[in-house]
């Protein structure tokens with residue numbers, strides 16, 4: 001069931017017509033569906049329910065407090081990569097004891113903050129990070145729960161910018177050094193070895209890289225057990241892809257069930273999943289208004305009021321996201337490049353899209369709930385747009401549109 005559907009040619013978000021939301025709140029605007037977020041989360045959670053598990057939603061995909069609060073109310077855990085994300089989780093009502101902290105460069109301050117809040121685990125990415133966490137924990141008179149992120153050297157077959165599990169990537173500790181790293185961690189008195197983790201990349205559309213990775217990590221866990229090092233949880237990271245266009249990634253049910261099946265016989269080993277995109281992407285759209293239609297010599301342009309500063313994925317990864325009018329007109333359309341107001345040729349949301357549109361029509365850029373607003377900027381001194389949550393027939397502004405003075409808040413003139 002899709003919670004962004006057309007009724008009589010009008011796009012609805014759950015029970016509310018998108019054009020009605022826009023009439024009140026303007027464009028551009030991100031619109032999220034609570035029911036979709038919940039359904040996606042449950043798809044993961046249900047598929048692994050027979051195994052001891054924790055779903056740690058990857059906050060980086062969409063860190064809006066409203067979004068996090070929806071997931072916190074379901075009892076979700078969270079995967080964070082900064083102190084800022086931890087603060088958001090707490091503000092949203094999330095439980096720090098269900099937080100895992102990933103990232104290659106955690107600062108001393110971030111480590112201390114996370115220890116103070118009592119997070120579940122630090123996903124450690126290097127030997128020097130082990131030392132840093134041990135030192136901070138010692139100063140605080142605490143033991144830090146840790147997991148080591150193992151780089152399994154598996155090809156996730158995704159865009160090179162979002163592949164993370166290859167030897168050539170900066171992430172994790174290579175498999176060759178894994179045992180040594182655990183043995184070293186075991187000598188540090190303020191560390192408490194809890195888990196093993198990995199994350200091989202994002203927008204992965206096949207099961208096999210996930211299963212290969214899991215098998216490699218389980219083999220390492222067995223080697224560690226033989227050395228008397230006990231691992232209590234295995235965190236398989238995130239990375240499950242979504243359908244933007246023609247992709248056919250495994251359903252979260254299928255993916256999570258494959259993970260749980262590979263772990264049969266290891267009932268004591270808690271399974272942690274860190275899905276981000278698969279929960280948030282198709283739970284959101286970006287709505288933008290057509291400002292002008294312009295005929296170039298070679299191309300037609302639909303110039304819209306959203307830009308690369310609002311949604312950078314097309315410019316950054318040449319990513320394709322579906323673009324559809326919120327009110328469908330009868331008749332054939334024309335081919336357009338959908339471009340924004342920013343002064344860069346790379347400022348496009350889509351190219352060669354057949355659309356039947358007029359100025360002032362609204363367009364919905366689909367699958368924009370993940371890596372959308374979180375990657376937005378104020379480039380060209382553009383105000384970041386609002387984020388709106390629809391819940392049945394209710395509409396909540398979960399982040400207000402920025403105003404012009406927000407743009408220079410905290411800045412000052414230089415005195416004479």
Ligand SMILES: Cc1ncc(COP(=O)(O)O)c(C=O)c1O
Nearest residue numbers: 058102199202238239275276277
């Ligand atoms: C450590 C870690 N976990 C989880 C995720 C979430 O990935 P995705 O949004 O592809 O599920 C990421 C981002 O790729 C990540 O770096």
Ligand SMILES: N[C@@H](CCCC[NH3+])C(=O)O
Nearest residue numbers: 060162202203313370371
């Ligand atoms: N920002 C990327 C995903 C990054 C994954 C983070 N580890 C995207 O939009 O596809």
